[in-house]
Amino acid sequence: MAATDDRRPKYQRIADSLREAIQSGEYGPGDRLPGENDLMAAHGVARMTARQALGVLRDEGIAEARKGAGVFVRTFRPLRRRGIQRLARDQWGNGRSIWSADIESRALEVDQISVSEETAPAHIRTVLDLAAEDVTCVRRRRFVLDNKPVLLATSYLPLDLVAGSAITQEDTGPGGTYARLAELGYEPVHFREEIRSRMPSSDEVTLLSLASGTPIILICRTAFTDQGRPIEVNEMTLDAASYVLEYDFDATPKPTSAEA
Amino acid sequence: MAATDDRRPKYQRIADSLREAIQSGEYGPGDRLPGENDLMAAHGVARMTARQALGVLRDEGIAEARKGAGVFVRTFRPLRRRGIQRLARDQWGNGRSIWSADIESRALEVDQISVSEETAPAHIRTVLDLAAEDVTCVRRRRFVLDNKPVLLATSYLPLDLVAGSAITQEDTGPGGTYARLAELGYEPVHFREEIRSRMPSSDEVTLLSLASGTPIILICRTAFTDQGRPIEVNEMTLDAASYVLEYDFDATPKPTSAEA
Numbered sequence: 001m002a003a004t005d006d007r008r009p010k011y012q013r014i015a016d017s018l019r020e021a022i023q024s025g026e027y028g029p030g031d032r033l034p035g036e037n038d039l040m041a042a043h044g045v046a047r048m049t050a051r052q053a054l055g056v057l058r059d060e061g062i063a064e065a066r067k068g069a070g071v072f073v074r075t076f077r078p079l080r081r082r083g084i085q086r087l088a089r090d091q092w093g094n095g096r097s098i099w100s101a102d103i104e105s106r107a108l109e110v111d112q113i114s115v116s117e118e119t120a121p122a123h124i125r126t127v128l129d130l131a132a133e134d135v136t137c138v139r140r141r142r143f144v145l146d147n148k149p150v151l152l153a154t155s156y157l158p159l160d161l162v163a164g165s166a167i168t169q170e171d172t173g174p175g176g177t178y179a180r181l182a183e184l185g186y187e188p189v190h191f192r193e194e195i196r197s198r199m200p201s202s203d204e205v206t207l208l209s210l211a212s213g214t215p216i217i218l219i220c221r222t223a224f225t226d227q228g229r230p231i232e233v234n235e236m237t238l239d240a241a242s243y244v245l246e247y248d249f250d251a252t253p254k255p256t257s258a259e260a
Numbered sequence: 261m262a263a264t265d266d267r268r269p270k271y272q273r274i275a276d277s278l279r280e281a282i283q284s285g286e287y288g289p290g291d292r293l294p295g296e297n298d299l300m301a302a303h304g305v306a307r308m309t310a311r312q313a314l315g316v317l318r319d320e321g322i323a324e325a326r327k328g329a330g331v332f333v334r335t336f337r338p339l340r341r342r343g344i345q346r347l348a349r350d351q352w353g354n355g356r357s358i359w360s361a362d363i364e365s366r367a368l369e370v371d372q373i374s375v376s377e378e379t380a381p382a383h384i385r386t387v388l389d390l391a392a393e394d395v396t397c398v399r400r401r402r403f404v405l406d407n408k409p410v411l412l413a414t415s416y417l418p419l420d421l422v423a424g425s426a427i428t429q430e431d432t433g434p435g436g437t438y439a440r441l442a443e444l445g446y447e448p449v450h451f452r453e454e455i456r457s458r459m460p461s462s463d464e465v466t467l468l469s470l471a472s473g474t475p476i477i478l479i480c481r482t483a484f485t486d487q488g489r490p491i492e493v494n495e496m497t498l499d500a501a502s503y504v505l506e507y508d509f510d511a512t513p514k515p516t517s518a519e520a
Contacts, residue, residue, distance in 0.1 A: 012462060019461070061458045078456070084509045193507045196338070197457040197500040198321045199473045201279070202272060215457045215475035215500070240457040240475070247453045247507050249344045 011052035014043055018057060022073055029075040033063055059213040061241060074211075078244045079150065083193055111149075112142040113170050120156045120233075127222055127233050128158055135159045137168050139177070142207065149208045150242040155234045161186060177232070178223070186231045188223035195219050197240060208239045215240045274303055274313035282322060282333055289335040293323055319473040321501060334471075338504045339410065343453055371409075372402040373430050380416045380493075387482055387493050388418055395419045397428050399437070402467065409468045410502040415494045421446060437492070438483070446491045448483035455479050457500060468499045475500045 008016075018034070021027055034042065039050035054071050057063035064074045120128065120136040130136070136156045143151040155177065157167060166173045167180050178188050196218045200210055208216070217238040222230050268276075278294070281287055294302065299310035314331050317323035324334045380388065380396040390396070396416045403411040415437065417427060426433045427440050438448050456478045460470055468476070477498040482490050 015462075056462070059459055060461055083507055189511045191509055191511065195455065195477075195505040195507075196503070197475050197477050199319055199475060201320055202275075202316070213459050215459060217455075217457050243456070245455040247343055247455075247509075249451055249507075249509065251449045251451065 010043070010045055011049045012056065014039060014045070014050070014053035015056035018053065019060075019062060022057075022062060027073050029073050031073045032069075033057070033071045033073060035070050061211070061213045061215075064211050074241065079145065079242055081238075081243055081245045083245060083247045084249060109144045110141045111144045112140070114140045115168060115170055116140075117159055117168075124156045124233050124235075128156065128230050130158060137162050139167075145242065148239075148242070150239045152204075152207055152237040153234055154236075155232055157181075157232050161231060181223075181231060186225050186229070188231060189226045190224040190228075192222045192224070193219055194221075195245065204237060208237070210239060211241065217243060217245070219245075270303070270305055271309045271312035272316065274299060274305070274310070275316035278313065278317060279320075279322060282317075287333050289333055291333045292329075293317070293331045293333060295330050321471070321473045321475075324471050334501065339405065339502055341498075341503055341505045343505060343507045344509060369404045370401045371404045372400070374400045375428060375430055376400075377419055377428075384416045384493050384495075388416065388490050390418060397422050399427075405502065408499075408502070410499045412464075412467055412497040413494055414496075415492055417441075417492050421491060441483075441491060446485050446489070448491060449486045450484040450488075452482045452484070453479055454481075455505065464497060468497070470499060471501065477503060477505070479505075 018027075022033075027033060033054070036047055036050040036054070039045065039053060040047060043050070054063065054065075058065060058071065062074060063071050065071050116138050117135050118138045119125075119132070119134070120130065120138070124130075124136070125132065125134065128136070137159050139153075139155040139157075141153055142149055143153070157177070161184065162168060162180070165180050165184060167177050172180055181188055197215050198218070200208070200214070200216045204210065204216055210216070217240050219234075219236040219238065221232075221234045221236070223232040223234075224230055278287075282293075287293060293314070296307055296310040296314070299305065299313060300307060303310070314323065314325075318325060318331070322334060323331050325331050376398050377395050378398045379385075379392070379394070380390065380398070384390075384396070385392065385394065388396070397419050399413075399415040399417075401413055402409055403413070417437070421444065422428060422440075425440050425444060427437050432440055441448055457475050458478070460468070460474070460476045464470065464476055470476070477500045479494075479496040479498065481492075481494045481496070483492040483494075484490055
């Protein structure tokens with residue numbers, strides 16, 4: 001079928017055949033794909049056509065170019081971010097970091113961290129119900145896995161809630177920000193995560209060392225107390241090639257916790 | 261600051277200033293941005309530089325070109341897909357469609373639907389615990405909102421479970437597939453959603469009428485019975501520019517339902 005569909009440009013048909021070979025497993029993750037010379041010889045096309053074909057796969061995020069070495073099938077060995085289980089109280093309630101639910105045995109580092117007092121952007125102030133002059137504690141950090149930056153996170157907390165606590169320090173102590181919030185009487189018991197995806201800006205490409213053709217995932221998480229008060233907004237920017245997000249949940253509406 | 265950072269290429273700096281103007285609200289959603297001639301005059305640059313600057317914003321998905329009319333700030337009026345609430349039993353238990361939780365008053369249509377009996381791909385068979393020779397009922401549909409395709413969905417169900425039921429028909433009846441599964445004794449009570457994002461293939465660009473620089477979101481949902489049996493896998497492909505995904509959940513581990 002594909003061979004007789006002559007309306008598609010030649011480079012698209014070469015890209016299609018390579019994609020099929022990848023999907024069928026003929027080329028596995030990390031394998032070197034045929035180069036421009038190979039494709040020119042195999043398909044009788046000009047160098048530009050061969051280059052365009054490989055460019056299609058690069059742009060789709062299926063393949064990646066390594067300088068001087070050729071084009072390779074991208075290795076997708078994603079982090080599994082379990083949205084609900086990772087925020088369970090028994091996860092952070094005994095001193096483990098939220099993140100440790102994701103990384104299993106892989107080496108994670110926070111390589112950039114800063115804490116400051118700032119007026120939050122308008123959309124954050126709206127969520128936290130703050131006035132224009134209210135100041136927030138802003139925590140920015142970058143997470144690196146296997147020497148590759150995978151996540152940027154910026155948390156905003158009302159300063160009047162957290163002033164003087166370890167939340168305003170680089171090291172928030174065991175259990176992190178959420179354990180400190182609980183100690184301050186603002187235990188986070190409900191979360192809302194909103195997820196979008198788009199192409200990165202050039203700054204985001206630099207900060208996350210993104211390969212060409214890789215989108216980013218944006219997660220905006222709001223933490224609420226049992227009174228429904230929003231106490232933190234965390235804006236996260238994820239390398240989409242590094243993550244699978246997972247949400248596990250029941251169909252049944254949960255009973256209200258009135259019995260407590 | 262930005263004006264003195266001369267190491268960034270000129271087109272990047274022009275793109276930065278346009279992006280800031282959009283983020284500050286100077287140009288709102290749907291507004292026409294300055295064209296190549298405007299940028300050439302305002303910044304004293306060549307046409308190619310002006311074109312590259314606009315190309316940066318297009319590639320980021322912030323702006324979109326309309327043929328013969330110029331470049332416009334993209335209107336992001338997303339569907340809010342509430343991952344957990346939309347699958348609550350009181351949503352589908354009384355005949356409403358799952359989808360209706362998302363669209364509010366907007367006009368949604370399924371413009372392509374097909375039902376067939378097929379051997380499922382290997383990764384689907386693994387999830388559904390099927391042997392290579394087992395046949396599945398495969399339901400494919402495309403959802404269109406405001407005349408724009410926004411979602412492709414392909415559901416796989418073990419044929420021996422659903423043969424003879426309305427699930428094998430184009431019209432599954434009130435409450436859809438999940439209501440029929442409940443009638444057959446396979447009520448879905450637990451769901452797992454896995455989310456990824458990548459750039460689309462050329463086929464996906466065509467099927468979803470994607471603008472340049474728009475990634476896709478992939479959601480793979482598995483539905484389970486109260487026995488933990490997987491009964492459906494639904495692979496969804498979403499236009500990332502059309503969606504915000506929302507998950508709302510509690511930090512507290514839920515009590516087991518042993519009392520029932």
